[in-house]
Amino acid sequence: MTSVHQDRDTEPPAGTAHRRRWRPGSLEILGLVLLLALLLRDPLQRWSKVLPSGWSTVFVAICVQATPFLVLGVLVSGVIAAFVPARFFTAVLPRRAALAVPVAGVCGIALPGCECGSVPIADRLMDRGVRPSAALAFLLSAPAINPVVLVATAVAFTAEPRMVWARLVAGLATAVVVGGVWERLGRPEWLRPRVRRPVGDAQGWPAFVDAVRGDFTQAAGFLVIGAAAAATLQTVVPRAFMEHVGGSVVLSILAMAVLAFVLALCSESDAFVAASFATIPVVGKLVFLTVGPAVDVKLVAMQSGTFGRRFAVRFAPLTFVVAVVVGTVTGLLFFGGWR
Template sequence: MTGMTDRVGLRTAEDDLLPPADWGRRDPASPGTRAAWAFGLLAALLVLGRMWVAPHVDAGALDAWTTIFVAVCVQALPFLVFGVALSAAITAFVPASLWRRVLPRRPGAAVPVAGAMGAVLPGCECASVPVAGGLMARGVVPAAALTFLLAAPAINPIVLIATAVAFPGQPEMVVGRFVASLLVAVLAGWTWLLIGKGEWIKIPSRPEVHGRAGRVEAFRQAMRHDIVHAGGFLVVGAFAAATINVVVPSAWVSAAADNPVVSVMLLATLAVLMSICSEADAFVAASLSQFSTTAKLTFLVVGPMVDLKLIALQTGFFGRRFAVRFVPLTFCLAVGVSVLVGGLLS
């Protein structure tokens, strides 16, 4: 009877030695735990860098790197914040059905009109993907929505003003960026209209936002998301630009810059890898003074249309089958048109 009492009681001494039923399972780390780990890792890297790297770094090179890094961030930040704020406001408060009403019914005519509409919609590529998805969800032909997706972050007023500030006394960079980017967007839209198939693209569904409270919350969420992500990419881009200017031997950079083909392909590849927001990329391009106008123009045209974060966004919104076709198409058009326009300007 005592044994039975021990078995049906709350716990026994033997039970204390047994592992719980969910022993070995790990709960997902909370955001605070992840932040603590990230902070600890960063602190460890800083300590190790101070002990092992700092003694071998030239003070002049470190000063130059810091100057370039801070200059790129400080110059680009106002344009980045303003662009993200306007993009979030348009996404939250302007109904997507408006764009469907103003586009021509014929798909071939809708493509260039959608490209021209990108000139009046400030925002970075992070915002253009969900806006294009909303247009498709409301019946806009995919080719026109994709043209808008490519044009909006590349030729809107904030990007062009930022380009003019980054390249003072060089209006050809502003004109070249506008012409080349709009031409690439329209050509990509027309090409997709001719060869694109319905099964290649997954059209997303987006619920309507009703009421002022819902729109304000949508604006807040879009603003918070875009500023965190775009700000992070700006820091990465500034880090890369400063590192290229300081760490890479000048002989290597000069050799690449002196070769027209290598310089264009190198900056096109860097534009994809750096993933800089379009409101900020002009300041990074301006800092790459060793390269030709055509190479820097290629950097400015490719970046807002093909970069790592944009590829991820397009894959998430429209599917992998779409991304593996549309990304190479856009990249080839952006490089080819940039070389053509750059040659005419130089």
């Protein structure tokens, strides 16, 4: 009776002749790891000193800070999976891609969260028959243009109120352009193969709970990789190198784009960081705010986990280039020069 899980995990497949040796189930390994960690707490604590100072704090901070938004994301994704029929999206979204992509982009306004939450939602939308380009436009626009982010931007840039509108336009334009490019050039086989849920199977609350569990553990797992990468880069690269590139416009824009990718800040706090870069021209700050929510080291990890590596290696560079160009052009239009 007590060995249900081992049995489940190690049950030889029907029709396989040879017997497999006993392997512990994941639940047993999980318990063992936790037990060992508690028993070996002191040696582990000493060993953790090899990490760069502050690494574990920044790592935990990014994870803790992202969790509420990720939970919101998987709850929305679970609702879509369990309670919203697939025909809802075909009815609501325009049939033509040229319309569906911008509409999906504008829908991003409705999700008050940061970028980690929108990954499982976009995945679920594709699952429910939304065309990938439209789901990707939503993925990119939601973290950039939702009301919480716009209010935070307005607070950070009190004396440059145009920044809010510039950010809204640049974020939406990036999402729509990337969605459009993907619609023309993207191939379905770049996306990880989808396994369609049999229609009518396990709808309602059990399906909801199951979707929340699967989405959360998967997306959070990759969030952890991204947080570790961001913490490493943060604690190894001194931030002061930014101060020396402010003189050159091109250099400062590129540096801000790379920094947005590397820092992997939550889109609700990046405006405050951008405002604090004293020597950077305003166009560079807009590029920072456009690239950050669209593509960063944490998002690439989550996207390659959710949509597959072949997707991520194409989507991330595309998004990066489009965001830099759109951010720069929007900045020039809004602020009438580099400044």
